[in-house]
Amino acid sequence: MKVALVIAALVAGVVMSLSLGARPVPLADIRAAVTAFDPSDPNHLVIRDLRLPRLCAALIAGVGLALAGVLMQAVTRNPLAEPGILGVNAGAGFAVVLGVYALGLSGAASWLAFPGAALAAAAVFLLGGGARAGSGGGATPARLALAGIALNALLISLISALVLMRAEALDVYRFWIVGSLAEAQMRPLLPMAITVLVGVVLAFASAPGLDALALGDEAARGLGTRTGLVRATVLLAVTLLCGGAVVVAGPIAFLGLAVPHLARMIASRSVVSTLAVALPLGPAILLAADVFGRVVMPPAELRVGTTAAALGGIIFILIARRMRPGEVT
Amino acid sequence: MRLQAKGIDVAYDGRRVIEGLDLTIPDGKVTAIIGPNGCGKSTLLKTLARLIRPTKGQVLLDGQDIHAAHTRDVARKLGLLPQSPLAPEGITVADLIARGRAPWRSLLGRWSPADTAARDAALAATALEDLADRPIAALSGGQRQRAWIAMALAQDTPILLLDEPTTYLDLPHQVDLLRLLGRLNREQGRTVVSVLHDLGLAARFSDHVIVMSGGKVLAEGPPSEVITASTLATAFGLEAVVIPDPIANTPLVVPV
Structure with missing residues (x-):
């Protein structure tokens, strides 16, 4: 029942995302733009060239960040874990800034977000002891969380250093750091959709292992779980999910935290x-956050990174208020 | 005999804890591993449960090196209850027990009638039916430990290893728990191996006692033969008189 409501909300979000905006498009035109495309109709052009890519980017980033958050919270056994806190977004941001600073890239720099996010995720995993097997030196939730927070702080300080040294880097960075779906048509949507899809498959494959890991490493291994393999699968899934999301939309705060x-x-x-x-x-x-950002003060729009953080923040405060002491959702 | 250790050396954090140990766990019996703190008894149990790989020698399960077998196949024969497992937040008794079915479930994790049967049997054996839908966090210490045992039971293994299962319980609950393990052994024929601290309870509720000292097996056999004044003096440095328990006639340790 509740799941049906969530799916209904998604369908409503898809329809509103295509229909609403600076130029409202009636539902009939949306269907026609897909089934009988007419290049001379401005409504069709808006749907094809702007709103469909934007919708795809939202689906890619929404799925990627939400599932990455679920995986990170499960593998670290820490309800505050998410791509932002564990340094993955900072890694992406650092790579983008470095691309502008050292290679003189501008628009293409968003591609660099992927290796940046992937390297940051791998570094957190390795610093957190994830590669070591056995009960002595393996990854523990606290160690992973500490590694993530430390790396996040380090990367943010490096980003600050770079953007202070080069004005172009600052210009690119300050637009990139607040995630947006407005440039979706210029982002590599198909490769990132495939990337996120592989991440989704890996996420579901690692789920039974994560359920066992929740009982502690010893109990999980007693149940026949290969804990190192589960953690490595999760790392790969998180890398693909976050990487895909930041390339199409930039870092979007709170979604990875609130949705799980x-x-x-x-x-x-x-x-x-x-x-x-x-x-x-x-x-x-x-x-929902993106549509809100588009209709709240037309013809200008708020970047989705801003509205998602506001919406996510409100949701999170409501969740926190409903929690009893000692309880974790 | 299904579970054996052959000439194992075990190091823990780079320190050699067990040296040249040979051991056979008697099938269909209740075995207690006892010994002073730091003698390597928990390390031995973890090594038998394949959580630690010996640096020398082998642990054999049904004649095969336990590390050569697929860990999932091992998990269908040998269950483990660690000393301090974690209960996921908000999990209910029934859900926790269901997680014991992990080694029997397919890749997609479909829940089968066999899983339901095993879960219900575990609930019944541990008398937790009425608490099945309660969150673990709402249970008393004794009930919580029974829930963990039930999870290990749902794993449906002929061999059950327990690392200090009575540690955080008061005396009546310790006795309850050891009686439960005895019943599981008699009624279901399971081989039960526990690391225990209390010598009197180990003597009273076990068929076979293994006394460890300094990473070696000092003595093993029926409680009446093993728990003697001289073993206690050697293993624990404890001066004690051993008299027969007035109820069960098992050895009772009275420190001097």
């Missing part, structure tokens, strides 16, 4: 059902 908490309130306790709810919920919230 909401999803756990709707889903049952298992990771697989949380993932299944987060899958439509992430893009539904991102689309």
Whole structure:
């Protein structure tokens, strides 16, 4: 029932995203733009060239960030883990700034977000002891979280240093750092859709292992779980999901944090059902935030990074207020 | 005999804890591993449960090196209850027990009638039916430990290893728990191996006792043969008189 509501919200978000904006497009024209495209109709052009790419970018980023948040919170056993806090977004940002600073790139620099996010995720995993097997030196939730927070701080200070030294880097960075879907048509949507899709498959594949890991490493291994393999799969999935999301939309705060908490309130306790709810919920919230940003002060628009953070913040405060002491959603 | 250690050396954090140990776990019996703190008894249990790989020698399960077998196949034969497992926030008793089915479930994790049967049998064996939908966090210490045992039971393994299962319980709950393990052994024929601290309880509720000292097996056998004044003096440096328990006639340790 609740899942049906989430899916209905996603469908509503998709329709509003295509229809609303500086130039409202009636539903009939949306269908015609897909089935019988007429290049002379401005409504069709808006749908084809702007709104469909924007919708695709929102789906990619919404799914990527939401599932990455679920995986990170499960593998670190820390309800505050998310791509932002664990340094993945900072890694992407650092790579973009470095691209502008050292290579003189501007528009193409958003591509660099992918290797930046991937390297940051891998570094957190390695610094957190994720590669070491055994009960002695392996990854623990606290160690992973500390590694992520430390790396995040380091990368942000490096970004500050670079943008202070070069004005062009600052210009690119300050637009990039607040995620946006407005440049979606210029982003590599198809490769990132495939990337995120692979991440989704890996996320679901790692779910039973994560359920076992939630009982502690020893209990998980006693249940026949290969803990190193589960963590490595999660790392790869997080890398692909976050990487895909930041390339199409830039870093979007709070989505990766708030969606897993909401999803756990709707889903049952298992990771697989949380993932299944987060899958439509992430893009539904991102689309709602994006549509809101487009209609609130026309003809200008608020960047989705801003509205998503505001919406996510409100959701998160409501969740926190409903929690009893000691409880984690 | 299904579970054996052959000439194992085990190092933990770079320190050699167990040296040249040979051991056979008797099938279908309740075995207690006892010994002073730091003697390597928990390390031995973890090594038998394949959590630690010996630096020398082998642990054999059904004649095969336990590290050569697929860990999932091992998990269908050998269950482990660690000393301090974590309960995921908000998880209910029934959900926790269901997680014990992990080694039996397919890749997509479909829940089968066999899973339901195993979960219900575990609930019944541990008398937790009425608490099935309660969150673990709402249970008392004794009930919580029974829930963890139930999870290990749902794993449906002929061999069950438990690392200090009575540690955080008061005496009546320790006795309850050890009686439960005895019942599981008698009624279901499971081989039960526990690391225990209390010598009197180990003597009273076990068929077979393994006394460890300094990373070696000092003595093993039925409690009445193993728990003697001289073993206690050697293993624990404890001067004690051992008298027969007035109820069960098992050895009772009275420190001097």
